[in-house]
Amino acid sequence: MADLRSSTLSIAKDNVVIPLYNRDARTPSIVHIGLGGFSRAHLAMYLDRLLARGADDGRDWSLCGVGLMPGDSAMRDVMEAQDRLYTLVTRASSGDEEARIIGSVSEYLFAPDDPEAVIRRLAAPGTLVVTLTVTEAGYGMSGEGETFDIDRAGARADAEPGALPRTAWGLLAEALRRRRAEGIPPFTVLSCDNIQGNGEVARAALVGFARHVDPGLAGWIDENVAFPNSMVDRITPATTDRDRAAVAELTGLEDRWPVCSERFEQWVVEDRFSPVRPPLDAVGAQFVPDVAPYEKMKLRLLNASHQAMSYLGLLEGFTEVHEACEDPDFSGFVAGYLREEAAPTLDPVPGVDLADYRAALLSRFRNRAIRDTLARQVVDGSSRIPAFLLPVALERAAHGLAVERCALVLAAWQACLLRGARDPGARLVTHDARLAELESAALGDEAEPGSFLDAALAPAAVPDALREAYLTARENLERLGPRGAIRAIAASGADAADGAAA
Ligand SMILES: NC(=O)c1ccc[n+]([C@@H]2O[C@H](COP(=O)([O-])OP(=O)(O)OC[C@H]3O[C@@H](n4cnc5c(N)ncnc54)[C@H](O)[C@@H]3O)[C@@H](O)[C@H]2O)c1
Numbered sequence: 434m435a436d437l438r439s440s441t442l443s444i445a446k447d448n449v450v451i452p453l454y455n456r457d458a459r460t461p462s463i464v465h466i467g468l469g470g471f472s473r474a475h476l477a478m479y480l481d482r483l484l485a486r487g488a489d490d491g492r493d494w495s496l497c498g499v500g501l502m503p504g505d506s507a508m509r510d511v512m513e514a515q516d517r518l519y520t521l522v523t524r525a526s527s528g529d530e531e532a533r534i535i536g537s538v539s540e541y542l543f544a545p546d547d548p549e550a551v552i553r554r555l556a557a558p559g560t561l562v563v564t565l566t567v568t569e570a571g572y573g574m575s576g577e578g579e580t581f582d583i584d585r586a587g588a589r590a591d592a593e594p595g596a597l598p599r600t601a602w603g604l605l606a607e608a609l610r611r612r613r614a615e616g617i618p619p620f621t622v623l624s625c626d627n628i629q630g631n632g633e634v635a636r637a638a639l640v641g642f643a644r645h646v647d648p649g650l651a652g653w654i655d656e657n658v659a660f661p662n663s664m665v666d667r668i669t670p671a672t673t674d675r676d677r678a679a680v681a682e683l684t685g686l687e688d689r690w691p692v693c694s695e696r697f698e699q700w701v702v703e704d705r706f707s708p709v710r711p712p713l714d715a716v717g718a719q720f721v722p723d724v725a726p727y728e729k730m731k732l733r734l735l736n737a738s739h740q741a742m743s744y745l746g747l748l749e750g751f752t753e754v755h756e757a758c759e760d761p762d763f764s765g766f767v768a769g770y771l772r773e774e775a776a777p778t779l780d781p782v783p784g785v786d787l788a789d790y791r792a793a794l795l796s797r798f799r800n801r802a803i804r805d806t807l808a809r810q811v812v813d814g815s816s817r818i819p820a821f822l823l824p825v826a827l828e829r830a831a832h833g834l835a836v837e838r839c840a841l842v843l844a845a846w847q848a849c850l851l852r853g854a855r856d857p858g859a860r861l862v863t864h865d866a867r868l869a870e871l872e873s874a875a876l877g878d879e880a881e882p883g884s885f886l887d888a889a890l891a892p893a894a895v896p897d898a899l900r901e902a903y904l905t906a907r908e909n910l911e912r913l914g915p916r917g918a919i920r921a922i923a924a925s926g927a928d929a930a931d932g933a934a935a
């Protein structure tokens with residue numbers, strides 16, 4: 434079978450959508466930092482659509498992908514070998530698959546090889562927007578998510594005089610310094626990470642970093658750079674060898690790194706770009722004046738549900754999201770979390786019926802075709818729990834409302850970490866920037882129940898009601914196991930535990 438590259442596109446099977454637009458001599462208008470699974474299934478797909486239909490403004494809305502981490506050398510190799518082409522397969526729950534070869538990546542730069550090339554691309558007048566998926570942890574925020582911690586972001590070396598920057602913040606600050614010096618208007622910074630107020634957080638990170646280098650530049654960035662908030666959604670698991678084989682079968686071409694996702698897509702973007710807004714509304718994105726209600730809905734419902742099901746599901750022995758969500762007890766628990774605990778904390782969302790949204794989520798989670806794993810959801814729980822689930826628990830506790838389900842999720846997190854602390858070979862949580870600290874806190878909780886919450890959730894102060902609910906949940910989990918602890922909540926009459934109802 435032929436390898437995927439420009440010269441073999443014409444032999445792709447008939448059902449495959451291929452890029453027919455001109456891919457030669459391009460000047461990307463967008464630089465994307467952190468070109469991983471999600472941005473390849475989402476941002477690059479929207480741009481591929483835009484390039485295929487032709488942008489009315491005549492600009493080249495292709496993107497330059499940038500990898501910053503050492504592991505991104507694998508992406509560099511594949512992008513080089515395949516003329517920056519790859520396959521996106523979207524999978525419906527019926528098993529129906531659609532394949533599209535994405536051609537919107539016009540350049541790929543691996544920063545560890547040549548940071549200067551990345552800075553030059555960022556500083557080029559043609560670069561109008563810089564998009565980011567550097568994960569929640571990449572923003573290096575501490576406190577309530579508003580303060581930039583240069584060490585947490587791993588960016589202290591970037592701030593040394595004369596340093597060649599290695600982090601997103603160092604690269605962006607240096608490129609903006611050059612643009613300012615040369616009188617080139619700044620680009621817009623558009624975060625596509627799952628963070629409430631991701632634009633504001635990106636601003637806090639970049640301005641916070643720049644303050645370490647040049648307070649004048651920091652002030653200029655704060656005043657002149659647009660950081661629109663955005664809500665992004667498309668469940669995109671990591672690519673497996675099984676996916677590679679399936680994609681070869683579907684397209685007739687060997688793709689070393691395809692990406693497979695669900696069919697659902699959503700992108701809600703704050704209409705605040707400077708100097709130029711990409712015409713993404715022509716290809717399915719939605720521009721709105723205020724993204725906050727959409728972000729809150731998505732993070733507290735979808736992302737927090739992933740947290741809610743995953744620690745409990747792993748303790749029960751499940752490995753994939755759909756397994757947990759097809760089980761009546763577990764799906765009843767998630768439905769109960771959505772309906773009883775999370776949804777009441779949301780503001781109305783323009784154009785969205787929240788009951789329909791909740792029902793649609795459960796059916797997306799039950800999509801067997803995408804084979805999303807629980808293990809993917811528990812990476813970096815120390816960034817995800819505080820971002821997705823804790824705000825629901827804190828808001829409810831502050832209003833004297835029940836937090837049993839949030840508390841059970843926290844107890845299951847502790848139990849998963851405890852297992853790894855006792856037997857590293859049996860770890861259920863394997864990747865977290867704070868893994869050693871969390872495992873030790875989970876052990877400490879055995880001697881002093883509740884102390885795990887203080888250590889894991891700091892600097893958040895743990896309200897008494899959450900602590901009490903956690904202690905009950907923890908005891909139930911130990912005594913009854915995950916299913917029993919879930920049933921205890923259902924039996925308490927807190928909800929109907931109807932797995933079918935959202
Ligand atoms: N996968 C999804 O379903 C999904 C959906 C919506 C949003 N997202 C957002 O996208 C992010 C990435 O998800 P993914 O599925 O693409 O993951 P991935 O592992 O496929 O890719 C992550 C990319 O981010 C880079 N990265 C990681 N830490 C970084 C750091 N500190 N600085 C710079 N780059 C860093 C990696 O090198 C890689 O290029 C998530 O954290 C989330 O915020 C993901």
Ligand SMILES: O=P(O)(O)OC[C@@H](O)[C@@H](O)[C@H](O)[C@H](O)CO
Nearest residue numbers: 627665666667668669736739810
């Ligand atoms: O990617 P994260 O770390 O923000 O969260 C894990 C999952 O909840 C997330 O990737 C979802 O699949 C995604 O947000 C769906 O749009």
